[in-house]
Amino acid sequence: MKNTLFRTATALAVMIPTLFMAGQSQAEDLSAAEAFYDGNTINWIVPYSPGGGYDEYSRLIIPYFEKYTGARVRLQNNPGAGGMRGANDIYRAPKDGLTVGIVNGSALVTNQLADIEGAIYEFENYGFLGRMVADQRVLAISTTGEFDTIEEMLEAGSTFKIGATGLGGSTYVDALVAGELFNLDQDIIHGFDSSSVIRQAMLRRDIVGMWGSYGSAIQDVEDGMQKIVLQSGQERTDAIPDAPTVLELAERMQVGDEKMAVLRAWQGLNDVGRPVVTPPGIPADRLAFLQRAFEQAMNDPEMIEEAQSSGRDLTFANGERMAQIATDAAVMPESAEAFFVEAVAGGI
């Protein structure tokens, strides 16, 4: 698409002053911001219902975020429109630094690329406190089904069924990416209400497998109900040594440059993960103070231990690094962008 160059330019135009200001204010005294937050109330928006992964991550970090900001943090669940409502709510909140929220980064970026109706935000304009975790996407299949490995699936004699939630949602887009790369003989059954319902369908053997986050598959894997056969990321994680990465498989199969571009773009989107953001244009010293507090909270040993004991992965990136990741993710080669736009719109 022609506007890639323009987008890069805009991003740089936004980035440079932001970094400059951040750098400058860091050197400055943050005591004004500290006094501002002390005893004040911060709204923490979760764009999903209570009980989900975003909610749990938020509830995990909030006590520590309170500790290092000195503010009271009030969690607010604003579900709707696949997380877009909450993302919009954060974007248009007052620019006083008293609203933050955790968002589904990759979905926001792809929705923006596809110009999905209702998205009022420009993703790279959010203020970034940092990232809690990057997306580790996995393809999990039923242990009682016909397949054991991804290789078997590649050589499947007949079409197999993969479950997905909404058309254009992440479970759907991931399946499309894998299908595009490896010419899988798959039928993506979308329209399941939630990933829980897909899990039930897998246990009923209505479908063979599903794409999802590693965090939500892990328990079923430990219970022997599911098996991970493919994973995202640069290299195999220690926890899943037996499943090849998509990258590995793509190199082995020599999928070609165009497909590799789609793959790299997908990895870039996964890197965005679950960032914690503020509305655009909050006072620089307050952003810097919140970034510092978030970093301290994420590095608090007690919090790390708590995350480990509850099986929650953490891949922290600080605010500055996160802004860079966000900008990078939105820039992709024309053909890859066309693929994702088409995928999110459900056109493939």
Place this chain on the structure above:
Amino acid sequence: MGILEGFVSGLFQAFSFDVFPYLLVGSLFGLIVGVIPGLSGHFAMAMAIPFLYTMEPNAGVAFILGAHATVAQGGGITAILFSTPGTGQNAATMLDGPPMRRQGLGGQAVGAALLACFMGATFGAVALAILLPVLQEASLLFGPPEIVILSFLALTFVAVLGKEDMARSLVAALLGLMLAMVGLDNVTNQARFTFDSFALIDGLPLVPVILGLFAVSEMFDLFIRGGSLSDSSDGKAMSMRETQRQIFSGMKITLQKWWLVMRCSSIGTLMGLVPGLGSAPAAFVAYGHAKQTSKDKASFGKGNIEGVIGAEAANDAVEGGALASTIAFGIPGSSSMAILLGGLFILGMETGPRMMISHLDIVFVMIFTIVIGNLIGTIFGMFLVNPLTRATFLRSSILVPVLICIVFTGAYVVHNAWFEMVIALVFGILGYVMKELSYSRAAMLIGLVLGYAIEKNLYLALQLDGPRFYLDPIPLTLVVITLVFLGWNIWTFIRDRKKEA
């Protein structure tokens, strides 16, 4: 851990000093949340989540599930006394509860509802305990093909609900089915009937719709009519002794109709097993069943206590069924169960098969929580009736503004969305018009809830099993039941018509 061992351990834990106080507090909290219109079990559990961090697993489970267990009981009280469903699942109680109150039998209706809830919940919990050895198989019974046919079966109950005026009932039910299509189409990704509004993209949210149809419309009616909610007596509040007497007589009638309670509870438990249907349709189907099998069909809708008993027994029996897949696989059957899973996670509990193996005692703590929680709800619910009954004698010019405030706040808090207050208002107006022109609001609500389930699952069933998905054993059995039921209803409809002519 064997089942017997788990049972005994669970029982002792539930009554131990470490657990029982939490169970008591949770149940009372749930009861109060239930009484407040619009606040549901979902909300009660979400509120309870932050407290779990410092609790032991057994206490935490009792606390959070207790808060969920009693919500329907509280909601029933509000439905009967204030013509306002305390939660969505109490909508069916609106059909016969308020007419009883108008006849001066409000206390009796509440007594019946409270005990029916307790009996229904106990039935569901016992069914869950009995199902434990085959829980995994049971919770995998209902996939998309089965849900489609079961929803059709539930939809045919409109015929029973609206027998007196079939044409109007069908119009209302079809309107409900059409309203179910609002929102993003999952198959084509097209926004339908959203008027380009982002707020309607997920479809019509159920709680504000129910509040509008059944609560806001009643407030309009009351305000226009004037008087008070209890317009039967001569404006004097019922004495405390009379209220107590009525409560106990209502409970006595419920005990006499134990067979009806059993049947409606089994309907509730079965529908609870079906993921995604929720308890509102279960209560309506049970209500339809109660009406169908009653000797005195004509008085339904005009204050028949059997209508209250059937609906309330079913909507608490749902819990046992809904817990099945949550416990067996960690797959939540409803949004409340999703929150419960989140809570278990915070408590450091493993869910799914490992829970069945290593934490069977906690499973039994859950089962006992449902039973004991509802018992607590019944006992404390009785104390709530008297002051609340007095409020029903207040002038409408005082009561209506207060209730309107509470109802609209309830519509707002579910998703923290202003727009849902607008939906409550729009459906309040629609509900009032429907009431005045005697179109069945219940039929419309059933159409709305089931239309959504039918469309989604029909598409999935077709994709998964092809165009002849209904020929598998379970769907086929359900098809036969549906056809027989529908045929019989049409036959009696024609017969009764001939008789009249």
